[in-house]
Amino acid sequence: MNTPKSPNPFAATGAYGAPGYSYAAPQAPAQAPPAGGGAGGFVFDVSEADFQAQVLERSLQVPVLLDCWAPWCGPCKSLGPVLEKLAEAYGGAFELAKLNTDEAPNISAALRLRSIPLVVLFVNGRPVDQFTGALPEGQIRAFLDKHLQPPGDPMEEIRAEAAQATPEDAEALLQEALQMVPGHPDATADLAERLIARDALAEATALLDTVPADARGDRDAALRKRLALLANRPAGDPKALAARIAANAKDFEARFALGAWQVFEGDWNAAFDNLLEVVLRDKAEGRPDREKARQQLIEWFTACPDAEAVSRGRRYLGMYLN
Secondary structure, eight states: OOOOOOOOTTGGGTSSOOTTOOOOOOSSOOOOOOSOSHHHHTEEEEOTTTHIIIIIIGGGTSOEEEEEEOTTOHHHHHHHHHHHHHHHHTTTSSEEEEEEGGGOHHHHHHTTOOSSOEEEEEETTEEEEEEESOOOHHHHHHHHHTTSOOOOOHHHHHHHHHHHSOHHHHHHHHHHHHHHSTTOHHHHHHHHHHHHHTTOHHHHHHHHTTSOGGGOOHHHHHHHHHHHHHHSOOSSOHHHHHHHHHHOTTOHHHHHHHHHHHHHTTOHHHHHHHHHHHHHHOOSTTOHHHHHHHHHHHHHHHHOSOHHHHHHHHHHHHHHHO
């Protein structure tokens, strides 16, 4: 009596089929592979007995990367950990099925296996792409990204959610993000912005100090400049300064003093306008006030959180200097 061969699941695809096999398409998606494998449950072993359920039917729900290996294969031993690392890094964007080809002669025949390691990507029950050999991680990522949605960055997702949230909820979200990745420069700066907005200056300074010095960038420097400006209350009375300017548009001393108040109060456009007027109106020999205003504006540009206001200020400064 002849022993019937196991159904070849690839014959229907036209890509790996071999004579003498047939394959009936699955009628319903399979259940997810049992948890407990490597890489957060996204890696599991597969055999000829469960290949149809674990690879073909499972790939109707999520792409399945089939790693064809053997215990005696040196390159397989180096490739396997890289694939497992990527399965974890992609966080469920695909699952990794590991097939010992020494124990799966029928599937090896269906794959027309000539050399290993062979890696085949299954999507919607069909093989869509493959590669052979122990490729570097970067090349494997490129292979995957042709077919998969690249994994999202959880920190960026939280930051994006915080940007749309109420101030209170935004702070909570950013604090949650910083519990995940303490000292994350961008999330730290986002939260520091929120703290500055509600005048929690000491808290914002302490938060910025949690970022390692070698990880701080231009945004950190800008926030520290804002904190320094806000920590020093300007002298004079803003109303009296405004009255002086109304009486004499070339009262540059009053314009510098009122501009400092406007920065302190967060009215950056008004502060820029006051010093731009100095740049425009100073006709004295050597134009000392004009140069002083130019330098002050450049300093304020680096501290201002309003990109539109900075762009406008730089544009007018360039016009007035020419």
